[in-house]
Amino acid sequence: MEQLCKHTTISAQARAALAFGLATPFPADCADMTPSSAGKLANQYLAHIDSFGDSALRVVDKMPANSLLLGLAAAVLPGAHFVYVRRHAIDTCWSIYKRDFSDSHGYSHDMENLGG
Numbered sequence: 620m621e622q623l624c625k626h627t628t629i630s631a632q633a634r635a636a637l638a639f640g641l642a643t644p645f646p647a648d649c650a651d652m653t654p655s656s657a658g659k660l661a662n663q664y665l666a667h668i669d670s671f672g673d674s675a676l677r678v679v680d681k682m683p684a685n686s687l688l689l690g691l692a693a694a695v696l697p698g699a700h701f702v703y704v705r706r707h708a709i710d711t712c713w714s715i716y717k718r719d720f721s722d723s724h725g726y727s728h729d730m731e732n733l734g735g
Contacts, residue, residue: 623679630675649691661695 624631652660668678685692689701706714712733720727727733 628676630673631679657695
């Protein structure tokens with residue numbers, strides 16, 4: 620993934636879960652999703668990505684929660700292509716542990732939690 624992000628036409632700036640634009644907590648909002656509300660969510664997500672001011676042709680969104688939202692992302696962004704990258708569990712835990720996710724990911728600073 621890091622090698623992809625070094626490419627000049629790829630941006631790794633967008634790190635926001637797709638569900639941030641849902642009006643009600645995910646997944647409750649999905650049960651009643653219409654093409655109109657899906658389009659609105661797609662536009663909100665794309666506007667959020669555009670707010671980073673990057674003109675890259677491709678975006679790598681490395682938000683960990685996005686792996687849980689692939690079905691939603693495919694429905695909302697039908698023209699998008701997805702690459703799901705899996706890492707060795709130890710590498711993933713170390714990467715999470717050494718980053719400052721503040722309090723948004725409470726598990727990230729607890730080695731027992733990560734390795735449990």
